[in-house]
Amino acid sequence: MNYTINIINSFLEELKLCNSFPLVHSVILGGSVTQCTDTMLSDIDLLLICENKSSERVYNELLKRFSNNELQKKLDIKIIEVSHLNRINNSIDSLYFYTFSNNGKILYGTDMRNKFLFNEMMRYQIIHESISVLDKIREIFYIYNQQEISRILLFQVAKRLTLIWELYSNDKSKETMKSNEHLRNIFGNSLKKIKGEMRKQHFWISIYSYKKKSSKFGFEEIPILKRKKSGISQSSREWFDNILEKIRLLANNCLELIQI
Numbered sequence: 001m002n003y004t005i006n007i008i009n010s011f012l013e014e015l016k017l018c019n020s021f022p023l024v025h026s027v028i029l030g031g032s033v034t035q036c037t038d039t040m041l042s043d044i045d046l047l048l049i050c051e052n053k054s055s056e057r058v059y060n061e062l063l064k065r066f067s068n069n070e071l072q073k074k075l076d077i078k079i080i081e082v083s084h085l086n087r088i089n090n091s092i093d094s095l096y097f098y099t100f101s102n103n104g105k106i107l108y109g110t111d112m113r114n115k116f117l118f119n120e121m122m123r124y125q126i127i128h129e130s131i132s133v134l135d136k137i138r139e140i141f142y143i144y145n146q147q148e149i150s151r152i153l154l155f156q157v158a159k160r161l162t163l164i165w166e167l168y169s170n171d172k173s174k175e176t177m178k179s180n181e182h183l184r185n186i187f188g189n190s191l192k193k194i195k196g197e198m199r200k201q202h203f204w205i206s207i208y209s210y211k212k213k214s215s216k217f218g219f220e221e222i223p224i225l226k227r228k229k230s231g232i233s234q235s236s237r238e239w240f241d242n243i244l245e246k247i248r249l250l251a252n253n254c255l256e257l258i259q260i
Contacts, residue, residue, distance in 0.1 A: 004033055007044055007074050012107060014071070018061045023054040025082065026109035030100035037180050043076035043195070043204075047100060049112055052083045055207045063205055072204050080208040088208070089117045092126045095163050123258055126164060130157045131251050134244060141240055145231055148197045150240065155194050158186055158247050164254045186246045190239070 008029065015021055031045030032038035050058050059079055066072040080088065088097050098118035106113070134157060141150035162182040184191060198204070 004038070004044060004074075007071055008107065010071055011044075011046070011075060014065060014069075015062070015108075018058070018065065020050075020054065020058045020061045023051040023058060024109065025049045025051065026112050027107040028101060028104040028113065029107050030104035031076070032180050034103050034105050039180075042180070044074050045076045045100070046078070046107075047097075047104070048077065048079045049109075050079060050081050052081045055079045055081050059205065059207045066205070075204050077205040078208065079206070084208050085112075085115050090119060090122075092122055092129055092160075093208075094118050094122055095126060095167065096160065099163050099167065123164060123168075124255075126160060127251055127254050127258075130161055131248065133157055134248060134251075138244060142232070147232065147236060147240075151190070151194050152198050154240075154243055154247060155183070155187065155191075155198070158183060158250065161247065161250050161254055165250065165257065168254070168257050182250070186243060186250070190243075 012027070015024070015027070026047075026049040028047040028049070029045070030047060032042045033044055048058065062077065062079075066075065088094055094116075095118050097116045101113040101116040104113055133153070137150050137153045137157070140146045140153065165182060187194060
């Protein structure tokens with residue numbers, strides 16, 4: 001625990017040295033650390049709420065400051081702007097932010113945790129969109145041979161679904177498996193590898209932004225490049241198919257849960 005506290009304090013000290021620090025309204029600590037379920041593999045999840053039209057400036061400065069810093073190996077930073085709050089609350093990302101803020105702890109600035117709301121109507125959309133995305137991930141894996149990207153995307157979908165399961169299994173007073181336990185059950189020993197791959201893709205820091213073409217808000221998309229189909233080993237295929245089916249089962253279980 002002292003190790004985690006030292007990393008958090010070091011991050012805040014570095015943040016205060018940034019020229020863009022005055023643009024940061026709030027820093028919230030969330031995730032497994034605040035729920036006392038963190039392990040040696042766990043990231044330190046941080047949410048920065050910034051002044052409007054300042055997220056890119058904050059992002060670029062933090063990326064530059066922490067890219068070669070040992071701290072970033074444990075950090076998972078998301079950056080949003082004040083103007084994003086309403087859009088977030090009406091998107092499929094609302095559950096993530098609602099859960100994060102409800103369980104979160106203010107490290108700096110204004111307490112804006114009560115600004116995050118979860119629209120109950122979004123629960124069906126979250127599950128159905130997750131199922132739809134799984135078909136796209138399968139195409140990315142088998143047709144474009146993007147194995148690393150596919151693993152990261154599977155992890156992101158599973159993480160979103162585990163939040164649904166945890167929230168509604170609590171509501172139904174059933175035996176609840178924490179989201180971290182669910183992820184470990186799904187990915188097993190591959191979890192550490194996937195988190196390492198996410199760090200290589202700079203997924204330890206991301207901005208919430210508007211995508212004009214799709215009229216959607218969300219975190220930065222992963223670039224998908226076409227590659228030849230060859231080169232996928234049998235063991236990789238078996239791993240992928242096994243994980244894919246586990247996540248499909250979780251999605252179907254979530255649907256059954258919220259319909260009870």
